[in-house]
Amino acid sequence: MTNLAQEISFMQRALTLSHQALPACRPNPPVGCVLVKDGLIVSEGFTQAPGCHHAEAMALANYDQPLDDVTAYVTLEPCSFVGRTPSCAHTLVEKGIKRVVVATLDPDPRNSGKGIDVLKQAGIEVTLGLCEDEVAAFISPYLLPNNK
Numbered sequence: 106m107t108n109l110a111q112e113i114s115f116m117q118r119a120l121t122l123s124h125q126a127l128p129a130c131r132p133n134p135p136v137g138c139v140l141v142k143d144g145l146i147v148s149e150g151f152t153q154a155p156g157c158h159h160a161e162a163m164a165l166a167n168y169d170q171p172l173d174d175v176t177a178y179v180t181l182e183p184c185s186f187v188g189r190t191p192s193c194a195h196t197l198v199e200k201g202i203k204r205v206v207v208a209t210l211d212p213d214p215r216n217s218g219k220g221i222d223v224l225k226q227a228g229i230e231v232t233l234g235l236c237e238d239e240v241a242a243f244i245s246p247y248l249l250p251n252n253k
C-alpha cells in the first residue's frame with residue numbers, strides 16, 4: 106500500500122528527473138516519469154531529444170517485466186497522439202500498466218485531456234493533480250501556448 110507521503114516522493118523524483126531533459130528535449134516540454142512496484146522505483150525516464158523517447162517511453166524501455174502491478178508517476182499528461190514518437194497513453198495501455206498518476210494536464214490541443222481519456226477508457230486507474238503546483242511552476246513555460 107502506497108501512502109500519500111510516498112506518492113509525493115515519487116512525483117518529486119519524476120520532477121527532479123524532468124530537469125535533466127533540458128535543453129536536449131527542446132522544443133518538447135521537459136517531462137519526468139518513474140515506474141513504481143511494491144513501493145519501490147523500478148525504472149526512470151525523462152524526455153529525450155525530439156523524435157526520441159518521451160519520459161514514459163524511456164522508463165518503459167528500461168523495464169522489461171510485466172506492468173500489471175506497476176504505477177507510473179509522470180509529470181505531464183501522457184500524449185494521446187502519434188507525433189514524432191508513438192502515443193505514450195496507448196503504449197501504457199498496450200503494456201498493461203495498472204495505474205497512472207499525473208501531475209498536470211498537457212494543454213497541447215492534440216492532447217488536452219485526451220491522454221487521460223485514453224487511459225480511463227482502457228480501465229486504468231488515473232490520479233490527476235498530485236504535486237500540480239510544484240510541477241506547473243517548472244514545466245509551464247515549456248507548454249503550449251507559452252512554448253513559442
Ligand SMILES: Nc1c(N[C@@H]2O[C@H](COP(=O)(O)O)[C@@H](O)[C@H]2O)[nH]c(=O)[nH]c1=O
Pocket residue numbers: 133134135136137151152153155156158159160161181182183184187188189190191193211213216
Ligand atoms: N515530452 C513529452 C510529451 N510532450 C508532448 O508531446 C508533444 C510532442 O510529441 P512528439 O512530436 O511525438 O515528440 C509535445 O508537444 C507535448 O504535447 N508528452 C509526453 O507524454 N511525454 C513527454 O516526455
